[in-house]
Amino acid sequence: MSEREKLLKKVQVLDFAMTETALYLDTHPSCTAALEYYRTLLAEKKKAQESYECQFGPLVQTSAAEGDKWTWIQCPWPWETEE
Amino acid sequence: MWIYEKKLEFPVKIGKTDPATAQLIMSQLGGPDGELAASTRYLSQRYSMPWNEIKGTLTDVGTEELAHAEMIASIVHQLTKNMTPEQAKKSGFDKYFVDHTVGIYPVSAGGIPLDAKYIGVKGDVIADLNEDLAAEQKARVSYDNLLRLIDDPDIREPLKFLRAREIVHYQRFGEALRVAQENMDCRNFYAVNPSFDK
Numbered sequence: 001m002s003e004r005e006k007l008l009k010k011v012q013v014l015d016f017a018m019t020e021t022a023l024y025l026d027t028h029p030s031c032t033a034a035l036e037y038y039r040t041l042l043a044e045k046k047k048a049q050e051s052y053e054c055q056f057g058p059l060v061q062t063s064a065a066e067g068d069k070w071t072w073i074q075c076p077w078p079w080e081t082e083e
Numbered sequence: 084m085w086i087y088e089k090k091l092e093f094p095v096k097i098g099k100t101d102p103a104t105a106q107l108i109m110s111q112l113g114g115p116d117g118e119l120a121a122s123t124r125y126l127s128q129r130y131s132m133p134w135n136e137i138k139g140t141l142t143d144v145g146t147e148e149l150a151h152a153e154m155i156a157s158i159v160h161q162l163t164k165n166m167t168p169e170q171a172k173k174s175g176f177d178k179y180f181v182d183h184t185v186g187i188y189p190v191s192a193g194g195i196p197l198d199a200k201y202i203g204v205k206g207d208v209i210a211d212l213n214e215d216l217a218a219e220q221k222a223r224v225s226y227d228n229l230l231r232l233i234d235d236p237d238i239r240e241p242l243k244f245l246r247a248r249e250i251v252h253y254q255r256f257g258e259a260l261r262v263a264q265e266n267m268d269c270r271n272f273y274a275v276n277p278s279f280d281k
Contacts, residue, residue: 026140060086060089072089078157079160
């Protein structure tokens with residue numbers, strides 16, 4: 001696994017936990033333990049996303065306009081693998 | 084509206100070329116119990132839903148299904164991108180190849196294109212949520228069947244992830260149905276359609 005894939009996996013793991021918790025919260029909106037868990041995940045995910053993006057480029061479009069070039073379109077796209 | 088995140092929900096990294104397997108997996112994009120039909124079904128059902136828990140569940144499951152469609156498309160793409168005409172002929176992928184080359188076009192494993200008939204929207208909370216519960220189980224069975232036919236661990240891992248999601252979605256839709264029934268007349272859930280009768 002490349003360094004890029006490792007950092008991306010970290011974001012994917014945290015994002016998945018958030019997706020899962022959000023779905024649970026949709027039918028249990030007053031569960032304080034789930035809310036607290038979601039907030040913890042969100043803080044960790046923000047950090048993981050930042051450390052990925054500063055090395056390997058934007059995961060969301062709002063992170064793509066920071067330098068002197070539009071980095072959104074750079075490779076690889078999600079369906080592409082590193083050769 | 085929606086915002087794109089430039090990553091898959093779960094990694095897909097397949098090195099080999101295997102158009103025969105790609106053709107089977109394509110059913111989870113364009114087949115009757117595939118991810119595109121699922122996404123459109125849930126996102127379309129939202130509008131007539133009377134309760135917030137159910138609107139939220141349909142929005143979020145429908146959105147996640149779009150991410151699943153992207154995973155299936157990525158698997159098919161990676162299994163076919165380096166395919167030779169000889170491999171297409173030998174595997175039976177040649178019929179798809181004639182019309183779509185190595186593009187991603189939603190068809191079932193048997194070659195039937197995606198059909199709006201797969202998108203159940205009845206405009207009744209009880210009917211629609213029961214449709215969704217069945218849909219998740221049918222999709223789970225399709226993944227079980229794919230896993231019976233496919234040995235390669237690089238292909239099995241994302242399919243196992245997607246299979247597990249069907250089970251979780253089934254659970255959430257079950258809770259959504261419970262929420263609906265708690266809000267309805269417990270002596271006769273069918274007395275009125277809360278999506279229509281005021």
